[in-house]
Amino acid sequence: MFKDQVDKIVQTAIERRASDIYFLPREDKYSIKINIMGIVKEIYCVPFSYGLQVINYLKFKADMALSEHRRPQIGAYLLKDIRTKKVFGRLSSIGDFLGRESLVIRLIYQEKDTNEKYFFPNHLQKLEKVCNKKGLILFSGPVGSGKTSTMYHLVRSLKDVQVMCIEDPVEIYEPGFLQIQVNERARMSYAELVKASLRHRPDVFIVGEIRDMETAKIVVTAALSGHLVLSTVHAQTALGVIKRLFDLGVSRTDLEQTLQLIIYQRLIPTVTGKVKALFEQVGIGELSWEKLEKVDTRKMTAGWREDLEKCVQNKWISEETYKKYSEG
Structure with a gap:
């Protein structure tokens, strides 16, 4: 169930042809935003604990250290959209001075034409x-x-x-x-x-x-x-x-x-x-x-x-x- 919800976030970004997905801490919640041609829009706002679970899941998929929440990390893994075309995710995480972790996924589309x-x-x-x-x-x-x-x-x-x-x-x-x-x-x-x-x-x-x-x-x-x-x-x-x-x-x-x-x-x-x-x-x-x-x-x-x-x-x-x- 949790995997399906995370996949829905990623698929929403892909369907809208976003270049980036942002998971940003905001006091007691996480703001999930996407970047479409330089315009950043919020698509979801979730409880803080849920946002951490999403970030940990994505870090696990990208082979990043789950125990590290403050130092910068990078990772990557293969995504697929609903049309079965390949989309690659490049992940970058970093923690702020309060130890709250943020994550950005750069979406890399592989076009055939x-x-x-x-x-x-x-x-x-x-x-x-x-x-x-x-x-x-x-x-x-x-x-x-x-x-x-x-x-x-x-x-x-x-x-x-x-x-x-x-x-x-x-x-x-x-x-x-x-x-x-x-x-x-x-x-x-x-x-x-x-x-x-x-x-x-x-x-x-x-x-x-x-x-x-x-x-x-x-x-x-x-x-x-x-x-x-x-x-x-x-x-x-x-x-x-x-x-x-x-x-x-x-x-x-x-x-x-x-x-x-x-x-x-x-x-x-x-x-x-x-x-x-x-x-x-x-x-x-x-x-x-x-x-x-x-x-x-x-x-x-x-x-x-x-x-x-x-x-x-x-x-x-x-x-x-x-x-x-x-x-x-």
Whole structure:
């Protein structure tokens, strides 16, 4: 019975195409909210004890420690909606100063029809061609912008390759890939796992995030040694990725040898109420290294605004949406 009630909460969020489910403590109760295209709405309000039971159940499903209520934890597990399409849940929990635990589930939808996910499917086809080369393909963009889904789609388009995924946590279950999860307590960092995985001789790496110098160094080493590596870097624009890599100690020479493409990705609401992904792409051939230091890497390229203008002209998005996302 309790499982059915929890499933109902999750299914409600999936049916409404929510991106997140929030379980937030409020004095003697828990507020359960969902995020739909940036608008957060409360869907249930339950007694505090019941809210804790819901959180513990979800933590158990995601293989998180039930005894830990204050320190941050992450986990993931596979959900299914009523139409039997796969939806993946990425969980994050943390306790406040009173020891009251909150939980957020990021819902990751796995669509089969890529034409319905992207404004310009031909842009995705260009990315698929680039993936036939060796080297480094990097993604940036806000949390929840679909970067992981795009990386998985691109690698699925490759044939007869061995794929190694290293993530924190693993977000999308893919039985055809060898997937490994970061565990800092067990000394299984991104850098350590990439080093160990090189001995398995994979053709392709998906590395969830380049977040420190050690990871940046080993990812570049993997790309230099003939692997295709797809990863993400926190930056506000595609050009901002270059500056971030320089800050992490990656040399211009190594980038010239390895970098194939940088993609800034953002999910943008359409006039029909759905969201689709839009790319800003910067290829290695488009970079002017001498001028890069003088360019404001916080600004989007002209190509981004041109594509947004096409979306307005095709009546896919509104003028208000164009203004909101014109700077990324």
